[in-house]
Structure formats: C-alpha cells, structure tokens
Amino acid sequence: MSTIPGVVAEPELRDWLVEALGPHVQDDYEATRLLLDTFDLAAKEGNSLNNPHHIATCIASTPSTNGPWTPVHTDQAAATLHAAYRITRKPANYGALFVDLPMPVVVSRHQCPFCRRFTRADIRQVNDHMTRCWQNPALRCCKTCIHHQDGSHPEDDESCTHPTGPEWEAYRFPVLHCPIWEAAHPEASGAQESP
Template sequence: MTAMPTNVAEPELRDWLTATTGEHIANDYDAATQLLATFDFKAKDSSSLNNQHQIASCLAPAPTTWPEPFIPLSAEAAAQHLLEAFRITRKPANYATIFVDLPTPVIVSRHQCPFCRRFTRADVRQVNDHMTRCWQNPGLRCCKTCIHHQDGSHPEDDESCTHPTGPEWEEYRFPVLHCPLWETAHPETFVAQEGEIKERR
C-alpha cells in the first residue's frame, strides 16, 4: 500500500527556496515553475491544485510607495506565504516515469451529409435522419435543387418559383417537397446520385 505523502514543513521549504532561487525571489513566475517541478500545491481555501498563477501571486514582491522599487520576498517570507495558502507535499520520486507524454493523437470518425456537405455528426443515425429532410437532397424534389427556384439572394428578387404554372410569389411557401413541377438544376449530378442510390439498394 502506498503511503500518503506528508506535508512539507517550513524549514524544508525555506531551505529548498534558498538553495534553488537564492536569498530572495527574483522572479515569481520562474520560482513557481521550479516549485511545481518538485512539489504539489493544494489550495486551502478552494479545490485548486497546482495553480501556477496562485503560487506566483504568493511569491510576488511586496509593494512600496512610488517611486521606490518593489521589494522582493525573502526565501523565508516566501515559504511562510506559501504554507499559509497551500498544503504542500513533495512529488513522488518516480514522478517523471508515471505519466505518459501528452497530447496523444485521437482519430475521430464523423459522418457527412453527401448532399449539402455541411451537416456532420459522429452518430451516423443523425446524419441519416438529416438526409431525409435535407433541402439539397434531389430525391426530395425540393425547391433548392429545382431549376425553377429563385433563391432571393439578390436584393431585387424574392424567394419564388419561376415555373409558368407554379404558384404566384404571394402564395409560394418555401420549401415545397415532392413538387410535381420539379426539374433538376444539375442533371449530370442528379443522374450520378440516382445511380449511386440504386447501387446501394
């Protein structure tokens, strides 16, 4: 059974800081990075673990009145501040060997609607369901794939049907599915897709 790590005492932390960073903390973020290579920091007032910004804020130089420069913390004062804010334990001796290198590449499969090419999902059932309603599916004989459809993209145009016997613009309700007046806007694409669907069946 693995023994629980014991909390680091102030003299140990002070001596480590003195040996590693010197008598004073010259750079709080560099010191925080060095500390995290050896110790684990559990915040006492929250669930935060090994938060470099919180550790660096404990090591920040003491403010003074302008124009005097900031006064860097001594190793002893830094150890006191850290122990007031964190429960500190040493990392295990085999720390470097118990973790694999990250990030690990992950291959994710997604499925795409073959008609609009915009709808993609990891679950193929959602894509199959979308294909039965996709406006770009020529099998639905919808306005978007019809040669008589005016899409209203131009400011002077309204969404409408240009077929001579089609509905007037005020009666037109987009989209119309399985329209008897439908004619494919892209015959070569439609023939290829129809052949592909028949092969699948």
C-alpha cells in the same frame, strides 16, 4: 510501501527555498517555475492545482511607500505557501511519466450524403437531418428542382420559374413534396420524376 506522497512540512519547504532562491524571493515567476519543477501545490481553499499565477501572486513582492518594491523574505514565502497550499513532492521519475507527444485520437464522423455539409459524430443526428435536408431529392424540394431560381445574384430573388408555379409574392421557400417538381440533375440524384 506507500505510493501517496507525504505533505511537505514548512521547515522542509523553507530549507528548499533558501537553497534554491537565497534569502529573498527576487522574481516570483522564476521562483514559481522552480517550485513547480519539484513540488505539486494544491490550494487548500478552492480547486486550484499547480496554477502558476496564483502561486506567483502568493509570493509576490509587496509595494513600498518609500521606494521600490521590497522582496519577500524566503521564510515569509514558505509560511505563506504552506498556509495556502497542500504541498507534496513530485516523484523522482516525474519526467518519465509523460510521453513526448500528445496521443492521436481517431474520431468517426458521419456526413449527410446529399448536402455533404452536415457532419456529426452521432449517426442519429445525421439520419434526422437527412429527413429534412434540402438537397435530398426524395423530399422533392426546391433546391433539387430544375425550376428553382436560387437568388444567388443581387438582382435575382428566390423563386420558382415553372409556368404554373407560384408567383414570386406567393413563393415561400422551401416547398416540400412539390407536385410540379422536376429533378435538376436526374442522373446525379437518381430520383424519378412524378407522372
């Protein structure tokens, strides 16, 4: 017994449309909804599958020069659909093939232990980031130094407040492996000051 659904012939589609819609297609979006409840429509040209906008455009009413738009005759809609789409019937148990809710997916992410802002699924990217993270005390960077003025206020500039540190004109943030670095929070960082 074949599990691949057979292609619906044009007379079968026409009979179904007449039964479901009557002699004319009055509302192309309602007709599309009814079609997609029963059939799968795969475009013969292109990769469109069950696209309601394409299907509705295919069977839409045509404008008339002498008044309102004329509805499409059901025979014409069946011929147009059959020419544009490979039409197959959906299985009888189609509604039972799907679960009611999306399935949850558990994702593992890795976080930088220093800044706690950088997170990635790939641990290699986080390891790479940790080697240059400004919050890593092993880098002896300005952000973890007690002498760093962060410039968070409009009147302050990013600078070093150490007496022997660079002047504000010569200061280039961030300075890595600074010889005058002192831990801003020694108990939190666990880093040792240089002798």
